[in-house]
Amino acid sequence: MNVLSLISTKGGVGKTTVAANLGGLLADSGLRVLLLDLDSQPTLSSYYALLAPSNAGSYELIANGITETDQIVTATVIQGLDLIVSNDREAHLTTLVLHAADGRLRLRNLRSAFEERYDVLIVDTQGARSVVVEMAILASDCALCPLPPEMLAARELRRGTLGLFEELEPYRYLGVGLPSVKLLLNQVNTNRRDTSLIMQSLKNTFASDPHISVCASTIPDRVAYLNAATLGLPVHRVERKPAPGTRGPSAADIMVSLAQELFPQWSAKIAAVNSDAALQAPAAREV
Ligand SMILES: Nc1ncnc2c1ncn2[C@@H]1O[C@H](COP(=O)(O)OP(=O)(O)OP(=O)(O)O)[C@@H](O)[C@H]1O
Numbered sequence: 507m508n509v510l511s512l513i514s515t516k517g518g519v520g521k522t523t524v525a526a527n528l529g530g531l532l533a534d535s536g537l538r539v540l541l542l543d544l545d546s547q548p549t550l551s552s553y554y555a556l557l558a559p560s561n562a563g564s565y566e567l568i569a570n571g572i573t574e575t576d577q578i579v580t581a582t583v584i585q586g587l588d589l590i591v592s593n594d595r596e597a598h599l600t601t602l603v604l605h606a607a608d609g610r611l612r613l614r615n616l617r618s619a620f621e622e623r624y625d626v627l628i629v630d631t632q633g634a635r636s637v638v639v640e641m642a643i644l645a646s647d648c649a650l651c652p653l654p655p656e657m658l659a660a661r662e663l664r665r666g667t668l669g670l671f672e673e674l675e676p677y678r679y680l681g682v683g684l685p686s687v688k689l690l691l692n693q694v695n696t697n698r699r700d701t702s703l704i705m706q707s708l709k710n711t712f713a714s715d716p717h718i719s720v721c722a723s724t725i726p727d728r729v730a731y732l733n734a735a736t737l738g739l740p741v742h743r744v745e746r747k748p749a750p751g752t753r754g755p756s757a758a759d760i761m762v763s764l765a766q767e768l769f770p771q772w773s774a775k776i777a778a779v780n781s782d783a784a785l786q787a788p789a790a791r792e793v
């Protein structure tokens with residue numbers, strides 16, 4: 507099982523959007539995907555309609571170590587896509603993780619319970635510094651960090667998000683490897699010319715760091731992502747062909763490229779998803 511977490515100490519950069527759409531795409535590719543919502547504001551938990559929601563969720567997983575899927579996992583309407591909802595509205599987990607002896611390592615120690623059942627675990631986190639975010643980082647193989655294509659945001663990422671990774675370095679002495687870090691430009695405005703300059707600048711900045719790389723894929727600022735959230739569907743089902751009047755590839759092609767870049771081992775499966783005529787047509791869902 508691969509564990510991918512969405513990390514950024516800045517809010518509103520697209521963590522939940524990427525987690526939901528990547529999860530939906532991988533599930534439609536035939537992979538068994540589990541989403542874990544660790545944000546106390548449960549946006550990811552409400553992205554997809556749920557089949558028979560369970561009473562327990564992230565709180566029981568982390569606080570009580572409950573890993574039985576029939577107790578804490580809820581199936582979504584997307585086949586192959588399951589979810590552990592966030593039910594820690596008052597952020598009690600932060601205090602608990604801070605004070606427990608195994609605190610920041612708790613999710614890492616629990617992940618083996620899901621190894622057999624899922625191919626991918628995608629963890630969404632809060633857009634701020636917290637021990638729960640640190641716990642997600644220490645449980646991950648890869649940390650995907652969305653950021654808007656702006657120099658000031660890139661500098662803030664260096665100070666905030668990457669500072670967080672540096673502070674976790676001492677865990678290496680305990681034999682706990684840190685995840686590879688991938689920076690992903692999100693909400694790119696295709697009319698602006700400075701995106702490639704910012705990409706190059708990020709690449710140059712981190713060229714000598716073996717743990718940090720910049721994704722070749724970038725996600726444009728598209729209304730399709732908002733429409734997809736409204737419909738409660740992954741964006742590749744909503745915009746399969748380039749929208750009239752827009753430049754560049756469709757949202758489906760973009761998500762396929764990103765997923766292939768992150769999971770090259772499943773490249774063929776992922777490529778097939780966009781040609782599958784069996785995908786259901788969009789229908790509105792309740793709020
Ligand atoms: N590529 C995109 N194109 C258009 N809108 C986008 C795109 N990515 C994200 N958005 C929109 O931007 C807003 C913030 O995105 P999202 O909630 O995914 O960010 P976040 O990092 O999870 O925020 P938070 O830190 O508050 O959890 C949402 O309204 C989302 O629909």
Ligand SMILES: [Mg+2]
Pocket residue numbers: 521522523545549550630631
């Ligand atoms: Mg979010």
